[in-house]
Amino acid sequence: MSPSPEPEVLMPDRPKILSSRMVAHSRLFEVESLDLRFSNGAERTYERLVNHGHGAVMVVAVDLDCRVLMIQEYAGGLHEYCLTLPKGLVEPGEDALAAANRELMEETGFGAHHLEPLVDLSLAPGYMDHRMQVVLARGLYPAKLEGDEPEPLIVSWHRLDDILSLLNRDDFHEARAVAALFIARERLIQVGDRGAT
Amino acid sequence: MSPSPEPEVLMPDRPKILSSRMVAHSRLFEVESLDLRFSNGAERTYERLVNHGHGAVMVVAVDLDCRVLMIQEYAGGLHEYCLTLPKGLVEPGEDALAAANRELMEETGFGAHHLEPLVDLSLAPGYMDHRMQVVLARGLYPAKLEGDEPEPLIVSWHRLDDILSLLNRDDFHEARAVAALFIARERLIQVGDRGAT
Numbered sequence: 001m002s003p004s005p006e007p008e009v010l011m012p013d014r015p016k017i018l019s020s021r022m023v024a025h026s027r028l029f030e031v032e033s034l035d036l037r038f039s040n041g042a043e044r045t046y047e048r049l050v051n052h053g054h055g056a057v058m059v060v061a062v063d064l065d066c067r068v069l070m071i072q073e074y075a076g077g078l079h080e081y082c083l084t085l086p087k088g089l090v091e092p093g094e095d096a097l098a099a100a101n102r103e104l105m106e107e108t109g110f111g112a113h114h115l116e117p118l119v120d121l122s123l124a125p126g127y128m129d130h131r132m133q134v135v136l137a138r139g140l141y142p143a144k145l146e147g148d149e150p151e152p153l154i155v156s157w158h159r160l161d162d163i164l165s166l167l168n169r170d171d172f173h174e175a176r177a178v179a180a181l182f183i184a185r186e187r188l189i190q191v192g193d194r195g196a197t
Numbered sequence: 198m199s200p201s202p203e204p205e206v207l208m209p210d211r212p213k214i215l216s217s218r219m220v221a222h223s224r225l226f227e228v229e230s231l232d233l234r235f236s237n238g239a240e241r242t243y244e245r246l247v248n249h250g251h252g253a254v255m256v257v258a259v260d261l262d263c264r265v266l267m268i269q270e271y272a273g274g275l276h277e278y279c280l281t282l283p284k285g286l287v288e289p290g291e292d293a294l295a296a297a298n299r300e301l302m303e304e305t306g307f308g309a310h311h312l313e314p315l316v317d318l319s320l321a322p323g324y325m326d327h328r329m330q331v332v333l334a335r336g337l338y339p340a341k342l343e344g345d346e347p348e349p350l351i352v353s354w355h356r357l358d359d360i361l362s363l364l365n366r367d368d369f370h371e372a373r374a375v376a377a378l379f380i381a382r383e384r385l386i387q388v389g390d391r392g393a394t
Contacts, residue, residue, distance in 0.1 A: 011269065011278055011351065012278075012348060014271065014276060014277065014278065015271060015347075017276070023223045023224070024221040024222055024223040024226065024228070025221055026220045026221040026228040026230070026244055027220070027230075027244055028228075028244040028324070029221065029226070029228050029244065029246065031221070031223040031225075031226050033223070033224075034273060036273070036347075038271070038347045038348045039348070040347075040348050042347035042348060043347075044347050046273035047223055047224055047225045047226065047273075048273050048274045049226065049246075049274070072208065073323075074211065074212060074235070075322035075323045076231060076233070076243035076244075076245050076323060076324060077245045077246070077319075077321065077322045077323055077324050077325040077326045077327075078319065078322045078326055079211060079214070080211065080322070081208055081209075081211065082319075082322050084322075119364055119370070119375075120370060121370055121371070121372040121375065122274075122275065122279075122370045122371050122372065123320060123321055123371075123372060124274065124320055124327075124371070124373075125272035125274045125275045125277070125279050125281075125370075125371055126270075126272050126273060126274055127225070127273060127274050128274040129274045129275055130274075130321075131370070132372075150212075150233075150235045150237075150239035150240075150241045151209060151235045151236070151237050151239060154208065163383075164383060167316055167380070173316070173317060173318050173319045173322075173328070174318070174319050174320075174321070174322055175318040175319065175320060175329075175372040175373040175375075175376045176321075176372040176376075178316075178318065178372075178376035178379070178380070179372045179373075179375035179376040179379070182375070182376070182379035183364070183375070186360075186361060
């Protein structure tokens with residue numbers, strides 16, 4: 001952990017978990033209830049979603065002109081088509097970079113010669129343990145793998161130096177994808193790629 | 198919706214919801230199962246979390262030196278303390294800007310004279326309908342409201358022009374907060390504030 005930029009503040013000890021139990025579950029979701037005692041003695045009951053997977057990846061795949069590959073796919077949570085980045089679950093025995101390349105090939109029809117972990121993002125740490133590894137993919141080449149999508153995804157290229165135009169669209173709002181694009185842009189500025197100022 | 202920068206692609210019709218039912222619920226969470234038929238005839242069953250609240254807000258509160266107010270709070274999903282932005286649920290009858298100012302006063306001890314909606318972010322639209330209004334707060338003044346936190350939050354100031362240093366910390370990874378900081382920085386560059394280049 002890097003040193004904190006502000007004067008060090010004494011962090012409290014984490015709350016003690018007095019008890020925990022599974023209170024609801026479905027095919028995909030499991031809800032756990034936690035009885036907590038905070039270090040000041042306050043007691044609360046929290047609920048959280050528990051994730052039993054092997055992790056997840058999101059891919060920022062850029063070409064030499066700093067254009068990024070994006071997909072439009074049906075999002076069941078909102079019952080709408082959304083613009084987002086290629087992403088998916090890591091399979092058992094697979095590492096994050098291999099999963100990123102597989103998802104990229106399944107969802108966009110491109111593979112990548114160079115894959116670089118960028119950042120590990122959480123979704124809603126207050127009540128979920130889900131995290132997602134963001135991967136920067138470069139050196140793209142055509143390569144299609146069959147995925148399990150119910151219909152072909154719509155693939156499009158977008159300029160990484162104009163994220164604000166993307167944010168003006170009604171169908172682009174997924175926080176993880178927004179964060180991933182900005183971080184990728186910063187990384188490409190760092191390594192001196194052109195077109196991303 | 199702004200015009201798409203790429204050539205228009207014909208979007209498929211949304212899948213037809215053949216049936217839906219609640220398959221699990223707890224105090225905080227409700228899971229709905231959807232039987233879907235996509236426009237190409239493919240059928241799938243999706244699960245999603247349904248949210249019955251009045252919305253949520255996240256606040257980027259900046260001072261004249263483009264420093265941003267952040268909090269460290271216990272995140273039950275990860276059982277860790279995390280660095281994040283002030284945030285919370287909109288209460289019945291409250292609008293998003295009022296909720297943002299209330300949460301800011303409860304969590305940081307500051308109110309804001311100027312509140313501006315920045316962007317509306319989704320969390321995981323594939324399986325959740327949760328969205329969050331990000332609010333830029335300026336014109337800060339000391340004002341403390343009592344919240345329902347089990348313990349006082351640790352409040353600290355951070356430089357908005359150095360988001361990458363924040364990302365090097367082990368406790369800063371929440372995608373919504375990362376996206377919100379980058380978008381606020383772009384907004385402050387747009388309006389010509391100093392210190393945010």
